[in-house]
Each structure stands twice: as structure tokens, then as C-alpha cells.
Ligand SMILES: NC(=O)c1ccc[n+]([C@@H]2O[C@H](COP(=O)([O-])OP(=O)(O)OC[C@H]3O[C@@H](n4cnc5c(N)ncnc54)[C@H](O)[C@@H]3O)[C@@H](O)[C@H]2O)c1
């Protein structure tokens with residue numbers, strides 16, 4: 001399995017590192033526009049191989065997409081991250097051009113590729129890849145829900161004073177500060193609904209902290225997060241590489257599912273060797289349905305700023 005990661009910055013390098021550490025891929029190619037940067041990151045990571053015990057070969061290139069030819073999966077992390085006080089949506093002006101250009105180069109050299117979109121505003125960037133790549137819809141997957149769900153579980157475990165392995169939960173809808181929908185109604189501790197353990201104030205705290213998870217880290221770090229995003233991507237790549245058929249919330253093109261059309265939004269999906277094997281329809285409460293529709297309206301407005 002050959003995987004390309006475009007953007008060798010904080011998130012791209014973290015993706016490459018987690019993928020290599022899990023040792024399920026033969027090759028990871030890092031691509032960046034900054035001269036020598038991807039080559040340097042690849043060399044540094046390769047010098048951890050004997051220490052960390054992996055055999056994945058990591059190489060880097062400054063913009064030579066012929067080196068990415070025949071990739072099974074490509075991850076797009078190229079583009080600018082937000083600074084404290086910004087929203088993800090403000091990145092569209094710069095990142096849309098980068099994502100469109102990168103997508104064209106990837107598909108030219110790997111026409112069968114499955115693309116995982118990470119660059120923000122992610123739901124809109126995933127939509128852009130659908131509109132410009134010519135790839136079938138099961139081959140384009142936006143990464144947001146896997147990360148947001150991990151943050152949800154972190155906050156649930158914190159509120160419950162429980163180990164994270166005790167809790168389960170999922171976040172769907174938009175990967176944005178206001179459009180995220182942590183499904184509290186379905187979250188559990190060892191199969192017991194979370195609502196049996198947390199009072200309303202605690203529930204509200206968990207939901208609000210989850211939704212601003214990215215903004216909180218951006219304020220602390222001065223730029224956006226990379227460890228959990230990289231780990232989330234590696235879980236998705238492994239689900240494809242090992243045909244795991246894992247259920248992961250991902251930003252996917254909807255054609256009637258959840259009452260939406262012609263939009264990429266986070267929904268639970270089965271991820272396996274073909275990319276998206278299927279979208280899973282779950283029952284939402286009336287309030288959740290309303291919030292999902294509101295998130296869709298906001299993403300649709302941002303999509304309106306795209307120029308193809
Ligand atoms: N979807 C998510 O959950 C999620 C999580 C974290 C970050 N992000 C997004 O991922 C993106 C990257 O974040 P980061 O922290 O790694 O930023 P970063 O600045 O550390 O890295 C971005 C890299 O992209 C490179 N780049 C820019 N244009 C390029 C091009 N045309 N071709 C190849 N490489 C190019 C830059 O040189 C840089 O090295 C941002 O848009 C950020 O908002 C999304």
C-alpha cells in the first residue's frame with residue numbers, strides 16, 4: 001500500500017509518523033511546496049524507524065508528483081492553519097486554490113486514488129475535491145468526525161472521571177465551531193447511556209468544550225493542533241489499507257441521506273478497501289435533526305464562496 005501525504009507541515013508529518021509507526025503501509029510519500037522540507041521531514045522520520053521498529057519507507061519530494069504515482073490513498077493537508085481568534089472558514093480564500101491544484105496533480109498521477117481531505121474549511125474543501133477531481137464519490141473522504149469524536153470522548157472521560165476506554169461517542173455534522181453535533185443521546189459508558197451519569201450542566205460543558213476543541217488548542221498553541229489530527233487520519237488510512245470496515249464519522253457527499261443533497265457533511269460511514277463502503281443511517285432526535293439541518297445551511301453558505 002502506497003500512501004501520499006501532501007503538506008509536510010505539522011499535520012502532514014504527524015500523519016506520516018502515525019501511519020509508519022503502525023507499520024501497515026509499505027510506502028509513504030510526503031510532498032510539500034517548500035524546497036527541501038518534505039525531504040527533510042522524511043529523512044528525520046526514517047531515522048526513527050530503527051528506534052520505533054517500523055519498516056514503512058518514507059520519502060519526500062518538493063512538488064514532484066511523478067513520485068506519488070500509483071498511490072492507493074492520498075491525504076491532503078496542504079494549506080494554511082488558523083491563528084487564535086480566527087474561524088476555519090476564514091481560510092477558504094487561500095486553501096481552496098491550494099486544494100484544487102493539489103487534487104489535479106494527485107489524480108493525474110494516481111487516477112485510482114482515494115483522497116482524504118484534511119485542509120480547512122474541511123467540509124467545503126471535501127466538496128471542492130468532489131467538484132474538481134472527477135473521482136467517484138466513494139473515493140473522497142473528509143476527515144473531521146474521527147478527530148471531533150476523539151475530543152468528545154476526551155471530554156466525556158474528563159467529566160465522568162473515567163478512563164477513556166470506558167466511553168464511546170460520536171460527533172457528526174460540520175467540522176466547525178458552531179456546526180459540530182456531538183451525539184450525547186448515543187454516548188455511553190460501557191453500554192450505559194451517559195445521560196445516566198452526567199447532569200445537565202455537565203452535559204452542556206462536554207458538548208460546548210467538544211465543539212470548540214480545535215479553537216481551544218489553537219489559542220494554547222498559537223496554531224492549530226496536529227497530534228490528534230494525524231492520529232485520526234492514520235485510523236482512516238488503516239481502515240482502508242486493512243479493509244477493516246470500521247464505522248467512522250466522515251465528511252461525505254450526501255445524496256438524500258440525512259435529508260441533504262449536494263453537500264459534504266459528517267455522517268457515520270463504513271470505511272474499507274473501497275474507501276466509503278456505505279453511509280450508515282442512524283436515528284436522530286428531533287433536536288439533533290434540526291441542528292444537522294442548521295449545520296448544513298451554514299456549510300452551504302461557505303460552499304457558495306467557491307469558484308470552480
Ligand atoms: N480536518 C481537520 O480535522 C484538521 C485538523 C488539523 C488541521 N487541519 C488543517 O490542515 C491544514 C494544515 O495544517 P498544519 O498545521 O499542518 O499547517 P502547516 O503550516 O504546519 O503545514 C501546511 C503545509 O502545507 C504546505 N503547502 C502549502 N501549499 C502547498 C502546496 N500547494 N503543495 C504542497 N504543500 C503545500 C506548506 O508548505 C506547509 O508545510 C490547515 O488548513 C489546517 O486548518 C485540519
Ligand SMILES: O=C(O)C[C@H](O)C(=O)O
Pocket residue numbers: 081082088120147175213214215217218224225229
Ligand atoms: O481547529 C483547527 O483550525 C484545526 C482543526 O480543524 C482542528 O479541529 O484541530
